[in-house]
């Protein structure tokens with residue numbers, strides 16, 4: 024078997040979870056089937072009593088291609104198991120809804136992706152779950168918000184789009200003291216530089232739409248954690264509510280994992296180099312990249328991970344007008360709203376991804392009219408720097 028459990032992480036990305044059919048194929052097979060055949064009625068009965076490790080019933084519950092992908096990514100991240108979902112939001116909402124019940128209390132960081140905020144405040148709120156939002160950077164605020172009835176803590180390890188960093192070891196320890204489970208949305212940290220497991224997070228939810236796909240094609244998500252949680256409440260909720268990943272996405276993601284480290288390490292090095300090139304530029308007010316010297320939490324970011332990921336943010340001086348002149352002058356970098364693509368992407372959060380936030384919330388989160396979120400792709404970094412500098416001239 025090429026999938027040895029003591030393999031190093033990069034080897035796990037290539038071989039982890041692989042299982043061959045009777046044809047001994049090299050590239051993992053994609054099993055496009057809804058169901059599975061039983062040799063006898065007794066075998067069908069047995070499978071419905073207990074599903075074994077390599078046994079399946081119906082694609083909404085799981086599928087061999089999906090299982091290979093789950094084993095590969097969960098194994099890479101150091102978790103016992105994973106459940107692959109239709110999107111990052113299916114993973115986020117699935118994890119929260121599987122674990123919370125009426126009367127529970129949830130503490131979450133306030134700098135959250137809009138859809139995450141919707142699930143917490145609108146959906147969980149509707150079912151009688153009380154939510155407390157805190158400034159995720161403030162350890163004392165977490166300590167003060169946690170209570171004996173807190174069942175779940177939810178946070179983004181690095182926030183989108185302003186790249187705030189949370190002291191994850193502190194939050195996990197404080198949450199575990201009151202018996203709460205910690206769910207970390209790890210989209211910005213990237214699977215390659217994730218420290219959720221090391222810091223004690225019980226579950227990590229990942230939008231695999233981002234770095235795992237990495238080439239702007241497919242939506243996907245994943246929930247990783249202990250076997251007890253994943254094959255217990257998480258699987259039960261996901262399989263009955265219809266959020267399981269489809270086999271084609273699982274297959275494409277499996278192949279994408281083989282190049283994940285190469286891509287993300289190159290993109291992260293590019294992000295730091297761009298932060299360096301823009302730092303101190305006279306048309307830019309502030310550059311934010313977690314492990315860069317200009318970031319107020321650089322020390323914490325470096326204590327938690329060697330890299331701050333593939334996305335940076337910066338503020339163009341002169342408000343929305345100057346910022347739009349800058350964006351419209353970009354020639355290689357495209358304007359879009361996703362991140363973690365091979366193509367570098369510039370986003371203006373205040374008018375797109377975060378347009379609906381009330382002004383006072385934008386102010387609180389630092390989403391100004393000049394703020395640009397920049398996702399670094401796989402282009403030659405010199406071309407990206409040149410494109411940014413000529414566009415800043417136009418601003």
Ligand SMILES: *Cc1c(COP(=O)(O)O)cnc(C)c1O
Pocket residue numbers: 110111112113115136138139179183208210211230231232233242243244
């Ligand atoms: C993109 C993203 C999601 C949602 O992922 P989808 O795959 O688009 O559903 C959730 N959280 C964060 C932090 C994200 O960036």
